[in-house]
Amino acid sequence: MNPLQTFIKQLKPTRHRKTPNPNLPVSSWSEQDRYHNEIVDAFVLILRTRGCSWMFQSGCSMCGYFNDSMLSKVTSDQLINQYKQAMTRYNNEPIVKIFTSGSFLDANEVPEKVQEYIFSDLTKKTKKIAVESRPEYVTETSMNTIKNQLTKTELDIGIGLETSQDFIRDFAINKGFSFEDYRNAVTLVHNNNFSVKTYILIKPPFLTEKESIEDVKQTIDHVLPCTDQHDILSFNPTSVQKNTLVEYLWRRKQYRPPWLWSIIDMLTYAAKKQKKTRLQCDITGGGKKRGAHNCFTCDSEMLSAIKEFSLTQDPTIFKDVNCDCKNQWKDQLNLESTSFGSLPDVMNP
Numbered sequence: 001m002n003p004l005q006t007f008i009k010q011l012k013p014t015r016h017r018k019t020p021n022p023n024l025p026v027s028s029w030s031e032q033d034r035y036h037n038e039i040v041d042a043f044v045l046i047l048r049t050r051g052c053s054w055m056f057q058s059g060c061s062m063c064g065y066f067n068d069s070m071l072s073k074v075t076s077d078q079l080i081n082q083y084k085q086a087m088t089r090y091n092n093e094p095i096v097k098i099f100t101s102g103s104f105l106d107a108n109e110v111p112e113k114v115q116e117y118i119f120s121d122l123t124k125k126t127k128k129i130a131v132e133s134r135p136e137y138v139t140e141t142s143m144n145t146i147k148n149q150l151t152k153t154e155l156d157i158g159i160g161l162e163t164s165q166d167f168i169r170d171f172a173i174n175k176g177f178s179f180e181d182y183r184n185a186v187t188l189v190h191n192n193n194f195s196v197k198t199y200i201l202i203k204p205p206f207l208t209e210k211e212s213i214e215d216v217k218q219t220i221d222h223v224l225p226c227t228d229q230h231d232i233l234s235f236n237p238t239s240v241q242k243n244t245l246v247e248y249l250w251r252r253k254q255y256r257p258p259w260l261w262s263i264i265d266m267l268t269y270a271a272k273k274q275k276k277t278r279l280q281c282d283i284t285g286g287g288k289k290r291g292a293h294n295c296f297t298c299d300s301e302m303l304s305a306i307k308e309f310s311l312t313q314d315p316t317i318f319k320d321v322n323c324d325c326k327n328q329w330k331d332q333l334n335l336e337s338t339s340f341g342s343l344p345d346v347m348n349p
């Protein structure tokens with residue numbers, strides 16, 4: 001392990017103070033989403049697995065998903081119990097999204113028999129399933145197993161690429177895979193007629209606000225040629241999660257979560273670039289100190305506009321939003337290179 005990996009690993013607890021119940025999911029809820037050109041309800045469920053395999057080795061600099069993981073073995077029966085428990089709240093939503101705070105296709109995290117159980121059950125119930133996976137678990141074998149279970153149901157596999165720049169992914173995010181690995185996984189997913197949701201990270205640590213905007217725009221340019229008709233680009237602004245490198249820097253005033261103005265700028269750029277790939281932006285902790293925010297006065301208006309954009313894909317929504325803090329944001333873009341890093345909220349502590 002390199003020093004960055006060692007440092008990230010030692011920030012994490014090795015077990016929970018209070019052991020969570022392995023028979024209960026982390027959470028489940030219904031939310032709005034798009035299914036082709038319609039706005040529909042989607043059912044979301046988060047399973048409590050042992051945790052992401054990469055997290056046990058060291059983990060990504062911004063990821064606090066392990067806070068929701070068991071951090072110890074969860075049996076197949078327990079995972080199926082969690083799934084059944086969550087599904088008691090299922091209301092025939094045409095999309096079902098299953099998150100595990102790791103990789104659904106990693107058999108060490110979700111055993112194949114559990115993957116098969118869930119896919120075969122959902123294929124009878126819903127039109128589209130969404131799961132997430134690191135690229136190394138997208139293999140010919142895993143694709144064939146899924147194809148045997150899903151007959152008509154569409155499948156969307158989310159991959160956390162974060163950035164198309166290997167240097168940033170290695171040294172700011174510590175993601176542990178390359179752009180080439182991502183591209184190979186995308187080809188495999190497409191060859192099996194499934195679709196890909198690519199997660200792009202907005203503002204990894206060590207990048208200034210301006211560098212992050214440039215990185216995201218460059219990533220959009222590099223990823224769009226890899227996309228297919230039903231693919232999604234999902235923009236994820238960094239939020240400050242407990243026991244992460246990002247939190248370590250944030251507490252020392254060396255990191256500020258992204259401005260909502262930056263996000264609007266990136267989404268407008270992506271919308272201008274193309275029309276076929278769906279764009280989406282879910283903001284965890286938006287409008288709070290630990291999440292993407294502006295001046296805290298205009299945040300709820302900006303967040304509503306970003307949410308509406310995700311549903312309608314119409315960037316003209318952003319023409320109607322304004323606030324004086326836009327000048328402060330622009331000043332920051334110009335000034336922060338002289339501060340040798342991301343400017344904290346000195347005006348709004």
Ligand code: SF4
Binds near residue numbers: 053
């Ligand atoms: S971001 Fe994904 S790959 Fe990285 S540690 Fe978290 S769950 Fe694992």
Ligand SMILES: [Zn+2]
Binds near residue numbers: 295297299323325
């Ligand atoms: Zn404002």
